[in-house]
Amino acid sequence: MNPTLIADDFDLIVDARGRLVLKRPGLEDVTDVRLRRAFPWSSPGRYVSVRSSEGKELLLISDPATLPPALREMIERQLRDGSFIPRIERIVDVDVRFGYQQWQVQTDRGMAEFRVKEREDIRFMTDGRYSVKDADGNVYELPRLDQLDHASQRALQSLL
C-alpha cells in the first residue's frame, strides 16, 4: 500500500497569519495546506487528505483517531470550520408548493428555512441518510428517517 496512506510523523500548526502549516521531519514545511475528507458521507471520521493550495495531495491520514489528542482535535476543528453541512434534527414543516418545497427545520447549527427546487435535490445515500440541497446550493444532512421524531417523519411522508 502507498506509504502516504499511513500517517507517519508529521505535525500541523496554525501560523501567525492564520494559515495551516504542515511540518514533516526531513522535508520543507508547506504553508497554507488544506484538509479534505475523502469520504465525507460514508466515513467522515477517517481518510483526511492534506493538500497543498494547488490541490496536490501531500499526505493522507487514514485514521485521525490514532493521532495525538491535540493534533486530532486540531484537525477536527479545522474540518468543522471549513464545512457547513447542517444536520437536520427536527422538521417543523415541509410545504409542497407548485414546483418547489419550502422546508422549515431545526438543525445542529440553528433554525433554518430553505427552499428545495426539485425532488432530485434530495439524494438517498446508501446508508439510509439523505442529503438535501437547497435552491442556493447549501447542503443539509438528513439522518435516517427512523432517527427522527414522529412529527418530522409525518412531514416527510409524501416526499421520501
Add this chain to the structure above:
Amino acid sequence: MSENVENLIAELPLEARAGLNGQLDGHVVLAWAQHDLDEHNQLASGWVILTETSVIVQEKSGPRAIALQDISEVLTFEGLGVDRLNIIGSDRLLASLRYSRRARRDMTRLQRKIQRRLPGKVSEISNERADWLDRVERETERADTCPKCKNLIPAYADGVCPRCMQKRKILWRLLDVARPYRPQLLMALVMTLVVALMAVLPPIFYQHLIDHALEPRIYDAVQHKMVDLPMTRDQRLHSLIVWVAALLVTIIVSEWIGGWRIRILARAGTNVTRDLRHMVYAHLHTLSMRYFAKHRTGSLITRVTSDTDRLWDFIAFGSINVVRDVTMIIFIAAYMFYANWELAALALLPLPFLAVMTYYRAMKMQAMFGRMWTYWSRLTAVVGDAIPGVKVIKAFSNEKREIGRFERRSDEYTAKEQEIHIVWTALQPIVSGLMQFGTVMVWVVGGYIIITRAGSQVTLGVLTAFMSFVARFYAPIMELANSNRMITRAASSAQRVFEVLDTPPEIYSRKGSVRQESLQGSIEFKQVSFSYEGAQPALREVSLKIEPGEMIGLCGPSGAGKSTFVNLVSRFYDVTDGQLLIDAVDIRDYDVHWLRRQTGLVLQEPYLFHGTVADNVRYGNPDASPEEVIAAARAANAHDFIVAFPDGYDTLVGERGQSLSGGERQRISIARAILHNPRILILDEATSSVDSETEQKIQQALRNLVQGRTTIAIAHRLSTLMAADRLIVLDKGKVVEQGTHEELFEKEGGVYAKLLKTQLEMNSMRAFA
C-alpha cells in the same frame, strides 16, 4: 499425408451418397459440404466431397471427380447473399459452385481443407494441428446439437431442446409460475367457491320471507292450488325475524370470507409478479450482446416493468374471478332450473348469443392489444431515442420536429386505443340489454302465470326470488365479458414476457466447464472467423498467438475488425468458425463468469453507473476497502481530482450525478480495472484527443494498469502504439501486419506506416491551425 486419417463415409448424408453412382467406392471421405444454388442462382442442391485423392463435385448434370493434382488453387468469393467456391486448375477454372449464407460456414471449412491437401501447398498451420481442429469442430457440433431441429441446445436446458419443447398455453404457464403459492391460491379458490355458493342463498331467503312472513301461502297438494296459510301476527313476525337474521348472517359471513379472499389473492399476485419480474430481469442478463444489439432498450424496459406488473391483475383477480363467475353461473342456473324450469329457460334464453359474441370479441381484442403494444413501444422508443440525444436536438434546433415525431406516434397509439374502446364499449350495452331482456321475459311470463293460473306453484315469493336470481346470474356474465378485456391484455403481456424467458442464451457455460486456480493469460486464435448476423465476415481465418503478459496494440482502419477481435476475447460473442484458446483451453470450455472475472475492460466511452465514485471504482470488487479504493484511484491518477470534489469519493456520478470530463471518467474506469485486477485486459482507447497534460496522466495510469497483464489495446494514440510489445494490424478482417512500432513504421508501403503517417499529418495540421 498421414495414412491413418479417419474415413467419414459413414457420416456422409445419404442424400449426398445417393447421386454418386458408386464413385466413392474404395475412397476415403475426408470432408464435404452442401452447396445450395445453381449457376442461375436458383435454389438447388449439390454436394462437394473431398476424398484422399480428389474432389468430387456433384451438380445437376451429375457427379464428376477432379483429381487433387490437377487443382492449383481453391478460392471463395463473397457476394451479396451468394458466395462462390472456385476450383482453379493450372490454366483454367475447373468448377464454380454457388451457395447462400446457409452453406457458408461449411464451404469455407471445406475450402480450407482442400487447400491443405493440394500438392505443393504449404499450409499456414501444420496438418496435425489442422486435423485436431477438424475433430474439435465435429465434436462440438455433435455434442450440442438437437437431433430434431439441428440447433444448439443451451446447457441450462439440460439436454432438452427448448425450441422443440411443445409450447404450452401461455396462461397455463403463468399459473405454473404461481406454483410456490399454491396453498394460498387453493385456499382462495375454496373461499371463492364458498362465496359463490352463498350468493345463491339470499334469493331463497327472499322467497321464504314473502311466502312465510309477508303473504303466507302454501301449495295444497290435495286441492292442487295455493292456499292462504293460517298464521297469527306473532308467528309471521317471528318468521320475518328468522329469515332476516339468516339473510344477515349470510351477508356477513360471505363478505368476511370475500374480504380475506381478496387479501390473500392480492398478496399472492404481488408475489407472483415479483417472481416473474425477477425471472425476466435475471434472464435478460444471461442473454448475449447480440440480443441487446437487436432489441430496443425501451421495449425491454417495458417487458421487465409494466408487462410483468400488468399480470398482477390477472393472477390476483382474473384467474380466480373467472372460476368464481363460472361456478356462480352454474350454481344459480342449476337452482333456477330446480325451482322452475320454464322460467329458468326463459331467463337464460339470451345466454348462447352472449357466449358466442363474447368469444369472437375476445379473439378480435387479443389481436388489437398486441398491435396496441407495438405502437406503445414505438412511442416509448421516440422518447428513449430523443432524451440521450437532447444535445444534438438542441444544437440543430430540431425540437419542433422531435415533438412532431412524438405526437405522430402518440396519435397513432391513441387511435389504436380508441379502436379497442369502441369494441368493448359496443359489447357493454348489448350484454346489459340482453340481460335486461331476460328480466323482462321473466316479468311477462311469471306475471302472466301468477295472474291467470291460480293452481301454479309460482308464488309471488318464487317470482321475486327469480328476479333476484336473474340479476345475480347476469352479474357474473357481465364480469366475464369485462374480465375478458383484462385477460386478453394479460395474455398479450404474458406472451411478451415469455418471449424473453424463452430466448436461449447464446453464450453460456457448458456442462463440466472449467474453472482454474489462476490464469496465465496466453491467448491463441486458431483459424478464427466471425460474422455478425447476416453481415460480411468481420474476421477471416485469423491465426495468432499472444504470450502471457504481452501488450498487443491492435490497429487498422475503421471496420477492420478490431472491436470484433476484442469482443471474441471477452466472449461477448462466440466464434463462427475456428477456435479461440485461452491458456490452451477453448474459450467455450471455461465457465463464463469465472473467465469474465479474469478479464478486464476499459471502454472507449467509460460507462459510470449511478452511484458514488467509490461505488464505481469497486464495481468489480464490491467488498474492497476504502484503502484499496484509494490505492487503485492513486494508481489511475484519479485520487487527486476525486478528493477535490466537495463530496470526495462519495460524490454521485452517472445519470444526474456530478458531471465529469472525459479524462476523469477515463481515469475512474481505469481505477475500476486496476482494482478488478484482471489477468487479461482489454483496452479500447478513446479516439478523441485530450489536452497533453491529461493525456500524460492517462498514459501514466495505463502504464500502471497494463503492468504484468496480457493486454489487448485498440490503440489510437502514438504513445500507446509505441508502448505495445507488438502491433497487430487488421484490415478487412485479416491480420495484414505484425511487429513492433519501429519495424512496421519503416515498412515501405505498409498499411500501418500509411495509417500512421496520415494521422501524424492530421495532428501537425491541427497543431498549426
